[in-house]
Amino acid sequence: MNDIQFSDCTKACMSCSLACTSCANACLKEENLEMMRECIQRCLDCADICQLCARMQQKESPFVKEICELCAKACEYCADECSQHEHQHCQQCADACRECAAEC
Amino acid sequence: MNDIQFSDCTKACMSCSLACTSCANACLKEENLEMMRECIQRCLDCADICQLCARMQQKESPFVKEICELCAKACEYCADECSQHEHQHCQQCADACRECAAEC
Amino acid sequence: MNDIQFSDCTKACMSCSLACTSCANACLKEENLEMMRECIQRCLDCADICQLCARMQQKESPFVKEICELCAKACEYCADECSQHEHQHCQQCADACRECAAEC
Amino acid sequence: MNDIQFSDCTKACMSCSLACTSCANACLKEENLEMMRECIQRCLDCADICQLCARMQQKESPFVKEICELCAKACEYCADECSQHEHQHCQQCADACRECAAEC
Numbered sequence: 001m002n003d004i005q006f007s008d009c010t011k012a013c014m015s016c017s018l019a020c021t022s023c024a025n026a027c028l029k030e031e032n033l034e035m036m037r038e039c040i041q042r043c044l045d046c047a048d049i050c051q052l053c054a055r056m057q058q059k060e061s062p063f064v065k066e067i068c069e070l071c072a073k074a075c076e077y078c079a080d081e082c083s084q085h086e087h088q089h090c091q092q093c094a095d096a097c098r099e100c101a102a103e104c
Numbered sequence: 105m106n107d108i109q110f111s112d113c114t115k116a117c118m119s120c121s122l123a124c125t126s127c128a129n130a131c132l133k134e135e136n137l138e139m140m141r142e143c144i145q146r147c148l149d150c151a152d153i154c155q156l157c158a159r160m161q162q163k164e165s166p167f168v169k170e171i172c173e174l175c176a177k178a179c180e181y182c183a184d185e186c187s188q189h190e191h192q193h194c195q196q197c198a199d200a201c202r203e204c205a206a207e208c
Numbered sequence: 209m210n211d212i213q214f215s216d217c218t219k220a221c222m223s224c225s226l227a228c229t230s231c232a233n234a235c236l237k238e239e240n241l242e243m244m245r246e247c248i249q250r251c252l253d254c255a256d257i258c259q260l261c262a263r264m265q266q267k268e269s270p271f272v273k274e275i276c277e278l279c280a281k282a283c284e285y286c287a288d289e290c291s292q293h294e295h296q297h298c299q300q301c302a303d304a305c306r307e308c309a310a311e312c
Numbered sequence: 313m314n315d316i317q318f319s320d321c322t323k324a325c326m327s328c329s330l331a332c333t334s335c336a337n338a339c340l341k342e343e344n345l346e347m348m349r350e351c352i353q354r355c356l357d358c359a360d361i362c363q364l365c366a367r368m369q370q371k372e373s374p375f376v377k378e379i380c381e382l383c384a385k386a387c388e389y390c391a392d393e394c395s396q397h398e399h400q401h402c403q404q405c406a407d408a409c410r411e412c413a414a415e416c
Contacts, residue, residue, distance in 0.1 A: 004123050004196045014118045019108050021162040028249055033241050041236055044252070045373045051155065052364050058125040061357045063386055070378050077374070092108045128356075132349050141340050148336075148356070149269045156260050165253045167282055174274050181270070212331050212404045222326045227316050229370040259363065266333040300316045 009068070009103040010057045016075060016100035017050035023082065023093035030087065039081050039090060046078035050100060068104040075101035113172070113207040114161045120179060120204035121154035127186065127197035134191065143185050143194060150182035154204060172208040179205035217276070217311040218265045224283060224308035225258035231290065231301035238295065247289050247298065254286035258308060276312040283309035321380070321415040322369045328387060328412035329362035335394065335405035342399065351393050351402060358390035362412060380416040387413035 006014070024043035027036040053071040056064050079097035082090045110118070128147035131140040157175040160168050183201035186194040214222070232251035235244040261279040264272050287305035290298045318326070336355035339348040365383040368376050391409035394402045 004119060004126075004200055006119075006122060010122065014122065015108060015110075018110060018114065018118065018158060018162045021159055022108075024252075025163045025249070028245050033245065037236050037241065040248075041233070041371070044232075045368070045371060045375065047159075048364055048367060049375070049379075051159075052360055054122060055125055055151075055155075055360060056357070058122050059129045059353070059357060062389070063357065063361070063382060066382050066385070067361075070375060070382065073378070074375055096108055129353070132353055137345050137349065141345065144352075145267070145337070145340055149264070149267060149271065152260055152263060153271070153275075156256055159256060160253070163249070163253060166285070167253065167257070167278060170278050170281070171257075174271060174278065177274070178271055212327060212334075212408055214327075214330060218330065222330065223316060223318075226318060226322065226326065226366060226370045229367055230316075233371045255367075259367075262330060263333055263359075263363075266330050267337045304316055 007057065010054050012096075012100040012103040013050045013054035013057070013071065016096040017047045017054065019093045019096035020044070020047035020050065020078060023089045026087065026089040036085070039085060042074075042078040042081050043093065046074045046097060049074045053104065072101045072104040075104065111161065114158050116200075116204040116207040117154045117158035117161070117175065120200040121151045121158065123197045123200035124148070124151035124154065124182060127193045130191065130193040140189070143189060146178075146182040146185045147197065150178045150201060153178045157208065176205045176208040179208065215265065218262050220304075220308040220311040221258045221262035221265070221279065224304040225255045225262065227301045227304035228252070228255035228258065228286060231297045234295065234297040244293070247293060250282075250286040250289050251301065254282045254305060257282040261312065280309045280312040283312065319369065322366050324408075324412040324415040325362045325366035325369070325383065328408040329359045329366065331405045331408035332356070332359035332362065332390060335401045338399065338401040348397070351397060354386075354390040354393045355405065358386045358409060361386040365416065384413045384416040387416065 020043040024040045027040045030036055049071050053067050056067050075097040079094045082094035124147040128144045131144045134140055153175050157171050160171050179201040183198045186198035228251040232248045235248045257279050261275050264275050283305040287302045290302035332355040336352045339352045361383050365379050368379050387409040391406045394406035
């Protein structure tokens, strides 16, 4: 990795966005797909919001505070669902969401 | 940071996308703004393409190869411009672009 | 709607991106979810690529040609799957994809 | 255009996102670039937020209300700046922002 330093919050948002994208994708391939509906939907939402949140921080947007608050909510909401599933990708995604919510 | 592992290419795309966003934002505040027109435009393009590229990798998209090739081109194109400016953000962005182009 | 004019291609990309997002969301709620796995995945891919394609056109990016070619491929690929499902959202999404592919 | 119907709010968000992207791009080419710094920055912010807002509506996200409120704020903030510039792209962008703010 290069030398650019991002804030812990930006890094948490980046990681969470990609973890959620990855989890939604993995959920779509699970045998018990019926049980994963809610998880997929929350992951897709959270991925988009975290992605915007990381970007807004780099832009020093005047709306960083609002988007961070929304991001924390979306992360908690996603973690609540992901943490109920035993798949490793869900557990890892729940961890990424909790960390991102804490940073935001 | 949590335990989720992303590939070196995904990490390079994430970093490059945010470095480009950050560089465009910093360029907009420079005194010699006239000279930064091209840099801002290339950074904004590169930021969007890298962001999509990282996401497509997490989705295991069948179009990963095509988007990676396009991403490498956009990174080289952005680095060619950024590397000509002495601002630290431009030099760091050029490095991030070169690394991302190499990974892609 | 206001007076700003977008090109037919930009409008087709916008519409297709949102139709794909909407179709993926509706698929997630269908009873025969097992059969919709592939459709959801292709719609999510196509939504992201179309969204970028519309944006790159507005930016007059030097990479418009490449992203349009990729967009046309993703649209055809999504339409091939969507058109096989009888749900109205799938049929409408397939139409939006075919139109976007033609414009690109 | 195909037969898919989007809500007036979704259409306003789509149009505004692309109008802002287009305006930022046109501003970067203006002679009086010094005066356009703030306009470019606000347009780039507004473009990203409107794009997310349109998408969240198609996903029937539980966070639609929050993102719409944020979107309305970003649109007003962008319109306040754009409306002060005589360039046609700025005036059209200001109109798109005001309309999007009203719909949201």
